[in-house]
Amino acid sequence: MEAKIRTKSLMKKKINISKKEKNLIILLLLVVLFWLFYRFVFTKQSIKIAELKQEKSNYNDELLKIDTILAKDKVIAAEWTELNGNVSHIQSKYFPTIEQPKIMHMLNSIVDNNSLKVPGMYFSGSDYAMLGDIETKYLGISIPFEGSYNELGTFLSNLRASPKRFLVNQLAISKGDDGILSGQISLNTYSYGEIIDGGADSAYNAEVQKVIKEDPFSPYEGYETETKKDIYDDGAIDIAEETKKRTILENFEGDDIYFMSTNPNVTGKVSKFNISKHDKYSLRTEYFISTENKEERAYVVLDDKDIYLKYPPTSIGIWAHSYGYSPVILGFRFQDQDGKKIDLELARGINWTGWEFIEIMPPQDIKLYPLKLDRVYLELGANRDDYGVILFDNIETEYPLMDNEEERQYKIYSFYLVQYGDTLESISEKLYGTKSKYKEIMKENGLDKNSSLEVGQILVIPN
16 A cells, blocks of 8 residues: 555656756757658759759750751851852743743844844754753854844843843854945853753742643633534434534734744744634744755744643644645644654645645544644655745644533633642632632632642642
8 A cells, every 4th residue: 555655656756857958859859850851851852953953954955956956057048048049040041941932032022122134043953061060951043143233232232131141152243345244143042950950940949830721622612513414214304413522722813923943944934914714813824945855844833832632632633724735744743741742744735725624633542641732834855945825723623522411511620739828819819810719719629718728739720
């Protein structure tokens, strides 16, 4: 009993701790808390900070690389600007390809604006020459002339100021007793097609170029159809049945048609004439062909007309008005996509007087098409001379009509390659002259007004 009382009394006694001991205990608790904070909070934050510093360092390295690339891009952009300037200069001074009609047209403009007498121009045929270290195509041109010193000087000045560059490589001059100069100028003009790949408009902006062309087979107003006649036992019955569709490819009402020959001994000219088979004008063609050891040709040049046959017609022909017999061969010259020339002989000798429609079936092999009709030719055999006048009017084709009435009402379509910056409305304005037809383009191509167009995308265009 006494022992229990002592134990209780001891438990009731307070433990006395000095101030120093309290401070030590508090310090110990602080140390424990700091260690826990360091172990579970600060250490993780330090690791995270280290990772962020490394990431920042990596980003700085990437930024340095980007700055280096951007600095190079500025140099490249400057070089591209300089190159584009060079390209623009070349394109402004030289022709993209050697096309005699365009060259002749430019030279004719210079001749027409000068008083110097130029009886003709003779082309020596295209060839290759070295411009520095670059091989490119050129065309040689000989121009005989007659006139005063001032007229010759003015002509040469205008030649030098022409949009395209003609290089004079030879100038022969003689002076008559009357003080009039006569002689010959030999020129060269060059193509940049061999220097600038593809003849693109810009070396930097390689956009897809517009290749859409007007469909030459759209029905013309008032086209006529043939009729066929069925004979029955009870009498003759005329059945007006449409079997063929005739289409005009060229009516010679325009001005951009030229005369060209294969030899200086072949001369002539073409001009609009007010005696015609159709419409207002025909094309009057004068020719004088003198040959030696091989045949020679006089050409009516249609290169600028862009006359294309997309599919084989059943026939193609031309209205020709003759004033009498001539031994010349009349024909068409076509060009395929590879530049290969294809001759189509229409008449071997001219043996009629007045208007005659001369036609023939062209090649029917679909693999040859599309064909471009670029020349009408008059050809004379070797060791002969002939001269004369012949009038030409409508060049026409015939295509068979479909038997199914629904198919007869078919639409004519062409294609368009989308260029950079094109919209449906801008394409409509470019092709139709108005923005309002964009809905037709949308409908044919399954698009809506907000559809995005990609460069090079092919659109179906209703004509």
